Amino acid sequence: MVEMLYEKDVTTNYLDGKKVAFVGYGAQGHAQANNLRDSGFDVIVGCRPGQSADKARKDGFEVYSVAEAVKQADWVQMLTPDEVMADVYKEEVADNLEAGNVLGFSHGFNVYYKEIVPPADVDVVMMAPKGPGNLCRRTYMEGFGVPALYAVWQDASGHAEDLAKEFAKGNGAARAGLLATTFKEETDEDLFGEQNVLMGGVTALIQTGFEVLTEAGYSPELAFFEVDHEMKLICDLIYEGGFAKMYKDCSNTSEYGSYTRGPKVINEESKRAMKQNLKEIQDGTFAKEFMEDYHNGFKKLYAYRKEMENSKLQEVGDELRTKMPFVAAEDKYSD
Numbered sequence: 652m653v654e655m656l657y658e659k660d661v662t663t664n665y666l667d668g669k670k671v672a673f674v675g676y677g678a679q680g681h682a683q684a685n686n687l688r689d690s691g692f693d694v695i696v697g698c699r700p701g702q703s704a705d706k707a708r709k710d711g712f713e714v715y716s717v718a719e720a721v722k723q724a725d726w727v728q729m730l731t732p733d734e735v736m737a738d739v740y741k742e743e744v745a746d747n748l749e750a751g752n753v754l755g756f757s758h759g760f761n762v763y764y765k766e767i768v769p770p771a772d773v774d775v776v777m778m779a780p781k782g783p784g785n786l787c788r789r790t791y792m793e794g795f796g797v798p799a800l801y802a803v804w805q806d807a808s809g810h811a812e813d814l815a816k817e818f819a820k821g822n823g824a825a826r827a828g829l830l831a832t833t834f835k836e837e838t839d840e841d842l843f844g845e846q847n848v849l850m851g852g853v854t855a856l857i858q859t860g861f862e863v864l865t866e867a868g869y870s871p872e873l874a875f876f877e878v879d880h881e882m883k884l885i886c887d888l889i890y891e892g893g894f895a896k897m898y899k900d901c902s903n904t905s906e907y908g909s910y911t912r913g914p915k916v917i918n919e920e921s922k923r924a925m926k927q928n929l930k931e932i933q934d935g936t937f938a939k940e941f942m943e944d945y946h947n948g949f950k951k952l953y954a955y956r957k958e959m960e961n962s963k964l965q966e967v968g969d970e971l972r973t974k975m976p977f978v979a980a981e982d983k984y985s986d
């Protein structure tokens with residue numbers, strides 16, 4: 652078993668008195684900057700002019716250009732989208748870092764695939780929350796947090812690991828649990844999870860189930876409630892108590908059908924496909940393809956996104972959600 656750390660285990664205070672600059676104020680930047688500030692740390696934001704800069708200012712942060720924020724900070728937390736991070740780093744961060752600074756990430760992509768090569772005299776660490784930004788903030792405000800991984804790529808100060816743990820604790824993550832990892836392991840595992848299970852797997856499953864039902868003549872509304880809306884309710888039970896709790900709360904009919912029919916859908920062939928996807932993460936094929944699409948104006952990404960937005964499933968779900976305002980109330984904790 653990997654050892655989990657909790658708040659009581661993080662006892663050092665190297666982060667105290669350090670100024671932390673968040674480069675980017677999006678999903679993670681917004682959540683982490685607010686969490687750390689509420690935990691008593693000195694936080695500033697580095698942004699280009701625009702929506703994020705305006706929001707950070709409205710939330711009461713001092714906002715500077717990225718270059719200026721880096722100059723002022725002891726800790727620079729890189730939270731722009733992964734695909735632009737290397738350009739932002741080269742143009743505004745690299746020349747403004749000083750020996751003894753900490754360069755922080757929440758995903759290993761740029762460091763592991765060598766898009767960013769930091770200087771030897773800074774600590775390079777990661778604190779990767781295992782949850783979407785809004786939930787990192789919401790759970791912090793509710794008094795707990797989401798678990799997080801921490802890792803050290805480069806230890807110039809001799810206490811980089813302690814710093815990473817303190818940063819995670821400041822984010823509320825140590826209330827839920829911290830796991831040590833490496834940049835390689837986090838990158839592989841995070842990309843694998845989102846491609847095959849959490850996002851890619853789940854959306855492909857929902858979409859295919861929706862198509863099978865509607866093509867067989869069932870109404871789109873019924874299909875939506877069956878394979879999309881209820882997914883959250885079932886996932887909540889898995890989250891709370893694993894498969895055992897989920898099955899306990901469901902009928903024997905569903906449990907029997909699940910054991911006997913599910914593996915006909917997700918089977919050895921799906922496992923082979925997942926293994927191939929993992930290989931393409933490990934050997935850099937996915938990263939290369941993703942960065943090429945970015946440099947090509949995200950033609951593929953935007954085409955897929957358009958197809959998803961115009962899908963029947965999205966249209967039916969959007970319509971039905973207008974009748975269920977409580978569903979959207981989930982955003983009530985975001986600042």
Ligand SMILES: NC(=O)C1=CN([C@@H]2O[C@H](COP(=O)(O)OP(=O)(O)OC[C@H]3O[C@@H](n4cnc5c(N)ncnc54)[C@H](OP(=O)(O)O)[C@@H]3O)[C@@H](O)[C@H]2O)C=CC1
Nearest residue numbers: 675676677678679699701702703730731732757758783784
């Ligand atoms: N989304 C999540 O919950 C999770 C994300 N991560 C990781 O966290 C990091 C940040 O991701 P995420 O929070 O999703 O990113 P977002 O897309 O939500 O936020 C991007 C931020 O970067 C700014 N930005 C974009 N382009 C530039 C640029 N060229 N120069 C300066 N600022 C720019 C945006 O500002 P503007 O408004 O001006 O565009 C915005 O503030 C990534 O490494 C990601 O892998 C890790 C775990 C979960």
Ligand SMILES: CC[C@](O)(C(C)=O)C(=O)O
Nearest residue numbers: 781782783784841845849
């Ligand atoms: C599952 C997607 C994620 O890894 C996350 C929210 O944790 C991401 O990169 O956004």
